[in-house]
Amino acid sequence: LTLALARERAEGECRTALVPETAKKFSALGARLRMEQSAGAQSHFLDTDYAEVDFAPGLPEAYASADLILRVTPPSLDEVAAMPEGAVLIGLLKPFESRERLAALNARKITAFALELLPRISRAQSMDALSSQGACSGYQCGLIAAARCTKFFPMLTTAAGTIRPARVLVIGAGVAGLQAIATCKRLGAMVEAYDVRAAAKEQIESLGAKFVDTGVSADGSGGYARELTAEEKAAQAERLTKAIAAADVVISTAAIPGKRAPVIITRDMVGRMKYGAIIVDMAAESGGNCELTQPGEHVIANDVNIHGPLNLPSRMPTHASELYAKNLYNFLSPWIKDGELRIDWDDEVVAGTVLCRDGATVHTAVRQILG
Ligand code: NAD
Secondary structure, three states, X not given: OEEEEOOOOOOOOOOOOOOHHHHHHHHHOOOEEEEEOOOOHHHOXXXXXXXXXXXXXXXXXXXXXXXXXXXXXXXXXXXXXXXOOOOEEEEOOOOOOOHHHHHHHHHOOOEEEEHHHOOOOHXXXXXXXXXXXXXXXXXXXXXXXXXXXXXXOOOEEEOOEEEOOOEEXXXXXXXXXXXXXXXXXXXXXXXXXXXXXXXXXXXXXXXXXXXXXXXXXXXXXXXOEOOOOHXXXXXXXXXXXXHHHHOOEEEEXXXXXXXXXXXXXXXXXXXXXXXXXXXXXXXXXXXXXXXOOOXXXXXXXXXXXXXXXXXXXXXXXXXXXXXXXXXXXXXXXXXXXXXXXXXXXXXXXXXXXXXXXXXXXXXXXXXXXXO
C-alpha cells in the first residue's frame, strides 16, 4: 500500500492531512509513504520531522504510484487527472459542491471518501473531522470577538473603578458553538447561548452559560436541527431580538447540513444593536446567519462590526492538522493490515462516508441533490 500526500493548493489553506505522528503510525501498519516536498510546511511540520516518508519533488510524482491519497481540501480537476486510476481518496471533499468534480473522480474510477458524510454515531467520534475542525472554528470565533471587542471580556476591579464584563451571545450551540462558549467563558465574559435542539440547553448550562429560551424546539434527523417553519422563525426572532440588542458580541454558528445557513440576525436586528457591537458570523461560508454578512469580509452597519471569517481552522494549522490527521488515521487504520488496504464495504461508517466507487457516485443524499 502506497499512501500519498501533496501540498494543499487551495487558496489560504495551511492545513495538512499527514502529520509526523500519524506518518509513523501508518508506517507501523506496513504502508509506504510518499509525500510532496514541504507538504507539511504551512502547518510548521518540516520534511525532516517525517522520518518514515519518501519525498517527491511535485504533486504528479507524489501521486504517481499512490493507492491511497490523503487530502484536506477537494482536489482540482488537474489534481484528479494526476491520480492513478482506481486509487482511494479521502478528505473533506465538499460532496455537494461540484458535479464536475464528481464526474472527474468517476472518470478515473477513484474511490472517494468525503468526511463530511461520516455518520455521527458514537463509534465514529474519533474519526469526526467536522467536530475536530468545528472545535478549532469555535475557539477562533471567541478569539476574534475578544480581540475586536472595544470592551474587556472579564470583570475587572481596578483602582479607577470596576469594569463590567462583556456580554456575549452565542447562537447555535453545536460543536463549534460550545467551543466558542467555553472560550468566551475562559476569558471571563458573561455568556448566553441559544440553539433549537432540546439537548443543547443542558450542554450550554454545563459550560456555565445561560440558556436563552425562545420556546422553539426543532430536532431533526441524525441529531441535527431541522429548518424552522415560518411561525417558529417569528417566535424565535421575537425573543432573540432582545438578547441580540443587549449583547456586546454575537457569535453565530447555526447550520443545517447540506443547506444554506439559516438567516437569524436580520438587518432590523442589527439596527437595534449597541453601537460598537460585534458579530462574528461563523456561518459565513454557507451564506451567513446575519443578513448583512459578506463572506470573508468585515462590514460595518449601524456602527456594528460584522465579521464573516472563512476557513477558521486554517488559522491554527498545527493543531487543526494534528486533529484532522488523527481523524483520518482512525478512519483508515482498521482496514490496513500487513501493508494492504482491505475495506469492509458493509461497515456502517464506511458505507455512510463513501461518495464515489467503481466509476459511480454512490452516496444517496449526494445523488438526490446533484443528480
Ligand atoms: P451543525 O454545524 O450542523 O449546526 C450547528 C448548530 O446550529 C447545531 O447545534 C444546530 O442545532 C444549530 N442550529 C440550526 N438551526 C438553528 C437555528 N435556526 N437557530 C439556532 N440554532 C440552530 O451541527 P454540529 O455542531 O456539527 O453538530 C450537531 C449535533 O450533532 C450536536 O448535537 C452534536 O453534539 C452532535 N454530534 C454528535 C456526534 C457523534 O455522536 N458522533 C459527533 C458530532 C456532533
